[in-house]
Amino acid sequence: MLEMRISVRxxxxxISRGGSIQNELTNPVRALEGTRIHQMLQKKQAEQYHSEISLTYTHAFDENTRLILQGRADGIIIDETGVTIDEIKSTSEPLEEITHITHHMVHxxxxxxxxxxxxxxxxxxxxxxxLTYYQVDTNALKQLKETLSIGELCAFFQEKMNAYYRFIHNIDQYQQLRDASLHDLPFPYATYRVGQKEMAVSxxxxIVKKENLFIQAATGIGKxxxxxxxxxxxxxxxxxxxxMYLTAKTITRQVAEDSLNDLRRLQVxxxxxxxxxxxxICFMEEVACHPKSCPYANRHYDRVNDALYDILVHEENFxxxxxxxxARKHRVCPFEFSLDLFNFCDISISDYNYAFDPKVYLKRAFETGNDYTLLVDEAHNLVDRARQMYSATLSLNTIQACLKAFSPKKGKLYQATRKLSLYLKDLQKQNRAKPVRYAAVPTELIDLMSRWIGLARPVLPExxxxxxxxxxxxxxFMVLDVQRILDLYHEQYITYLEETKEDTRLxxxxxNPQKPLRQIYRKVNSVILFSATLIPITYFYDLLGGKAPDRKLYFASPFPPEHKCLLVARDFKATYRYRESYLPNxxxxxxxxxxxxxxxYLVFFPSYQYLDKAWEAFxxxxxxxxxxxxxxxxxxxxxxxxxxxxxxxxxxTTLFFCVLGGLFSEGLDFKGDQVIGVIIVSVGLPQLSLERDLIKQHFDQEDKGYAYAYVYPGFNKVLQAAGxxxxxxxxxxxxxxxxxxxxxxxxPQLFPSEWSNVRLTTLQTIEQQVSNFASIFIENNE
Structure with a gap:
C-alpha cells in the first residue's frame, strides 16, 4: 500500500497554481518578520479566535492508495454565526489591488x-x-470572507484529488519498481576497495540511527x-x-552522475x-524572469504540470x-521545472547552496522537518563557502550608482537611497584611519534599510x-541579502566598515558558520560530510557544526605508501622575503x-605573482x-x-605551473601517466587580509587563532594538490x-597516515633519491 504524506500548503x-513566473523582485517579507506579523494579529483577536490549529485528514483514492493531508490553520473563529477558517497572508502588494477572495487562488x-x-x-x-491580508509597508489590513456549503467544499476537494491522482498513481507505480530493484541490490563493482565496505556500513x-558523520577518507577508497x-x-x-548529494564543483557532480549510471546498468x-x-540553464540571452521578456516564463504554471507528468512517465535520469x-517541448522555464522535479526524485545532485545558502536554498525541502539525508562531498570546501553564504555586504558604490541613475523627477525612493548613502559616508568620515568593527549592526542602518526595501519593492516589478x-x-538584492543575514546574526558574527581605493563596504x-549549519542539520534525518582532506578533523568538526553524538571517522588510503616518493626539502625557503633569492634553487x-x-609534473604556487616570477625564471x-x-x-x-x-x-616532460586552491588543484582525476609528479611550493598559507585577521582574533580566545585562520586552511590546499x-x-x-x-x-602532526614514508631531501641528495625510486618503478614494471 502507498501511504503518502503532504502538507495542505x-x-x-x-495543483492550484497557474499563470506566469513573475519578476522575483516581489519577494515576501523575511521569515522572522512574517512569523511576527502572524503572532501579532493572532494576539489581537477575541477569545473566540483559536490560533495555529493542527488539522490532519486521510483520503483513500482506493484500497491501496492513501493520501494523508496535514496542515495548521492560522486561526479558527467559533462564534454565534458559525465557524470561520482564517488564513493570514503578509504581502507587499497594494491592498486596493486585492479586490476579491479569489485574487490569489492558492491562498x-x-x-x-x-x-x-x-x-x-x-x-x-x-x-x-x-483571507486576512497584512500590507507590510503600510501596516494596513484587509479581510475577504465567503461562506461555503459542504456540497461546494466536497466538489472542490474532489476536483483537487482528481487532479493530483495521476501523480499519486505514477509515484506508486514507480516506487514499486524502485523498491523491487533496490531489494538485495549487490555492490555494483566486483570487489570492495580497502576500507570501502567499512565506510559504506558506517x-x-x-542514516538508520539519524546520526551525522564527519568522514576523512583518503583518495582512492571510492567515497x-x-x-x-x-x-x-x-x-x-x-x-x-x-x-541530497551536495558538491562544490561541477566535476564532482559528474562523478555522482556516473556512479548512479553504474547502478542503473544493474537495472536499478x-x-x-x-x-x-x-x-x-536559462534559454534566454539575458536572465529576466518576467512574462514580458521570456516566453518560457509566460504562462509557465499553466503548462508545467503537464510537462512534469510527461517527463515522469518517460524518464528517470533528469x-x-x-x-x-x-522544457523546450512544453515551453516552460528549465530552472523552475528542475526545482519541481526535485519533489519527485530519490536523489538530487546540486551545489551546496541548495541546502545551505539562505538566499537560494530549497525552502520546500527545509520549511518543515523531514527525513532527508544530506551527502556533503568535498566537505573541506564548506567552511569558506558557508562563511560566504552567511555573510552580506552593503556597498557604497552600488548605492551611488543607483543615485546617479535616478531621473530629474526624484521622489521618496530617491530620498531613501540618498539617506543610505549619507549614512555610510558619515561612518566613513568618522573612521578614516583604519577598518572599524562593530559588535552589532547599527540600529539606525537597519531602520533605513527596512524603509528603503518597503519603497523599492512595489516600484521594481513595473x-x-x-x-x-x-x-x-x-x-x-544587496539590501535584501543584508536583511536575511540579520535573521541569522549572533555572537560569532562581526560587522566591519572597510574603505579601499575602489569602494567603502559595510x-x-x-x-564561525557552525550555528547556521547546525540549524539545517536539525531539519533533516542525517548529514554525512566527507572528504579526503578533513585534516585536522577536529577543526572541521568545530566549524562545520559538529556536536555530540556526531561521530568522526577516518579511513586510510587503500594504496601502499611505497607507491609514492614523498620528499620535504629542508634547504628551501618559500616565505615571502626569500622567494626572489630562492628562484635559482x-x-x-x-x-x-x-x-x-x-x-x-604539476607545480603549485601560493599566488599568481609567485607563479609568474618562477615561470619566467625557469x-x-x-x-x-x-x-x-x-x-x-x-x-x-x-x-x-x-x-x-x-x-x-x-x-x-612538461611542467604545469598552477595555483594552490585553484581549478587544477582539486576535484580532477588524473589517470595513469597523466601526472607522475606534484611539486608544492610553500605551506599554502592564505594571504594576509582583514577577514583572516578577524578570524584569527576571534579564535585567539581559544588559542586556535593562527591555526584556524591560516595554518589549517593553507595545509588543506596542500593536501588537495598532493591528492x-x-x-x-x-x-x-x-x-x-x-x-x-x-x-x-x-x-608533521598534520601529515595523514599515508604520508608515513616522508623523507627529507636537499639539492645535493634529491637526484639520488629520485633515481632510487625510479629504479623500483622500473623493476616493478619489468
Whole structure:
C-alpha cells in the first residue's frame, strides 16, 4: 500500500497554481518578520479566535492508495454565526489591488482545504473562509470572507484529488519498481576497495540511527559510491525518503552522475535530478524572469504540470540535457521545472547552496522537518563557502550608482537611497584611519534599510527605466541579502566598515558558520560530510557544526605508501622575503625532480605573482623544457584546452605551473601517466587580509587563532594538490614539498597516515633519491 504524506500548503501550491513566473523582485517579507506579523494579529483577536490549529485528514483514492493531508490553520473563529477558517497572508502588494477572495487562488484554495477538513470532521453543513491580508509597508489590513456549503467544499476537494491522482498513481507505480530493484541490490563493482565496505556500513548505520558523520577518507577508497550505495539501501528500507548529494564543483557532480549510471546498468530504478544554476540553464540571452521578456516564463504554471507528468512517465535520469529537452517541448522555464522535479526524485545532485545558502536554498525541502539525508562531498570546501553564504555586504558604490541613475523627477525612493548613502559616508568620515568593527549592526542602518526595501519593492516589478532598473535591482538584492543575514546574526558574527581605493563596504561577516549549519542539520534525518582532506578533523568538526553524538571517522588510503616518493626539502625557503633569492634553487629542484622519468609534473604556487616570477625564471634557465602555466582569467574553452594537454604527450616532460586552491588543484582525476609528479611550493598559507585577521582574533580566545585562520586552511590546499597524484592502484609518482617549514610543528602532526614514508631531501641528495625510486618503478614494471 502507498501511504503518502503532504502538507495542505504544498498540495494546493502544486495543483492550484497557474499563470506566469513573475519578476522575483516581489519577494515576501523575511521569515522572522512574517512569523511576527502572524503572532501579532493572532494576539489581537477575541477569545473566540483559536490560533495555529493542527488539522490532519486521510483520503483513500482506493484500497491501496492513501493520501494523508496535514496542515495548521492560522486561526479558527467559533462564534454565534458559525465557524470561520482564517488564513493570514503578509504581502507587499497594494491592498486596493486585492479586490476579491479569489485574487490569489492558492491562498483561497488553502483556506478552502482547511475548511473542508474541519467541516467533514465536525459534521458541519456550512463553514466560512476568510483571507486576512497584512500590507507590510503600510501596516494596513484587509479581510475577504465567503461562506461555503459542504456540497461546494466536497466538489472542490474532489476536483483537487482528481487532479493530483495521476501523480499519486505514477509515484506508486514507480516506487514499486524502485523498491523491487533496490531489494538485495549487490555492490555494483566486483570487489570492495580497502576500507570501502567499512565506510559504506558506517554511512548506512548513521542514516538508520539519524546520526551525522564527519568522514576523512583518503583518495582512492571510492567515497562517492561508499555514500550513495548505502543511502539507497536505507531509502529502500524506509529510513530516509530523499538523498541530497551536495558538491562544490561541477566535476564532482559528474562523478555522482556516473556512479548512479553504474547502478542503473544493474537495472536499478532511481529517479535523480541534477540542479543547474539558473544563469547556466536559462534559454534566454539575458536572465529576466518576467512574462514580458521570456516566453518560457509566460504562462509557465499553466503548462508545467503537464510537462512534469510527461517527463515522469518517460524518464528517470533528469540530467541537464533531459530537462532542457522537455522544457523546450512544453515551453516552460528549465530552472523552475528542475526545482519541481526535485519533489519527485530519490536523489538530487546540486551545489551546496541548495541546502545551505539562505538566499537560494530549497525552502520546500527545509520549511518543515523531514527525513532527508544530506551527502556533503568535498566537505573541506564548506567552511569558506558557508562563511560566504552567511555573510552580506552593503556597498557604497552600488548605492551611488543607483543615485546617479535616478531621473530629474526624484521622489521618496530617491530620498531613501540618498539617506543610505549619507549614512555610510558619515561612518566613513568618522573612521578614516583604519577598518572599524562593530559588535552589532547599527540600529539606525537597519531602520533605513527596512524603509528603503518597503519603497523599492512595489516600484521594481513595473520599472521600465533601462538606466535605473539594473542598478536599482542590484541594490535591492544587496539590501535584501543584508536583511536575511540579520535573521541569522549572533555572537560569532562581526560587522566591519572597510574603505579601499575602489569602494567603502559595510560587511556582516560570519566568523564561525557552525550555528547556521547546525540549524539545517536539525531539519533533516542525517548529514554525512566527507572528504579526503578533513585534516585536522577536529577543526572541521568545530566549524562545520559538529556536536555530540556526531561521530568522526577516518579511513586510510587503500594504496601502499611505497607507491609514492614523498620528499620535504629542508634547504628551501618559500616565505615571502626569500622567494626572489630562492628562484635559482627552485629551478634546480624542478630540473632534478624531472629526472625521475619523462611525463607530466604539476607545480603549485601560493599566488599568481609567485607563479609568474618562477615561470619566467625557469624559462630563461631551461628553455628546452616545456612549461605551461595557469592564467587567472581562463575561459571555459581555455580550461578545457589546458586539461586536454594532460591526456596528450604523456611521454614528453612538461611542467604545469598552477595555483594552490585553484581549478587544477582539486576535484580532477588524473589517470595513469597523466601526472607522475606534484611539486608544492610553500605551506599554502592564505594571504594576509582583514577577514583572516578577524578570524584569527576571534579564535585567539581559544588559542586556535593562527591555526584556524591560516595554518589549517593553507595545509588543506596542500593536501588537495598532493591528492592529484596517486588516485588508482597502478599510479606511481613523486610528491615534493618545497618549504623547510614542513619539518617544524605543527606540520608533521598534520601529515595523514599515508604520508608515513616522508623523507627529507636537499639539492645535493634529491637526484639520488629520485633515481632510487625510479629504479623500483622500473623493476616493478619489468
Amino acid at each position: 504544498e498540495l494546493v501550491e502544486f 483561497y484554495d488553502q483556506a478552502r482545504m482547511y475548511a473542508y477538513i474541519y467541516a467533514i470532521q465536525h459534521e458541519l453543513t456550512a463553514i466560512s473562509v476568510q 554511512v548506512f548505520n548513521a 562517492t559510491m561508499s555514500t550513495l550505495y548505502p543511502s539507497l539501501r536505507a531509502l529502500e528500507r524506509g529510513y530516509t525518503s530523499k538523498i 530504478h532511481i529517479r535523480s535530478v541534477t540542479l543547474t544554476a539558473k544563469e547556466k 540530467e541537464r540535457a533531459v530537462i532542457e529537452n522537455y 520599472l521600465e527605466d533601462e538606466k535605473l532598473q539594473p542598478v536599482l535591482q542590484d541594490l535591492y 560587511v556582516l561577516f560570519c566568523l 627552485l629551478n634546480q629542484y624542478l630540473k632534478k625532480v624531472t629526472t625521475y622519468r619523462q611525463g607530466h 624559462q630563461q634557465q631551461y628553455p628546452d623544457i616545456h612549461v605551461e602555466k595557469q592564467d587567472p582569467n581562463l575561459t571555459e574553452e581555455q580550461k578545457s584546452d589546458f586539461l586536454n594537454q594532460f591526456r596528450q604527450n604523456t611521454h614528453e 592529484r597524484l596517486i588516485r588508482h592502484e597502478e599510479d606511481r609518482g613523486i610528491i615534493l614539498l618545497l618549504d623547510e617549514r614542513y619539518q617544524r610543528d605543527p606540520y
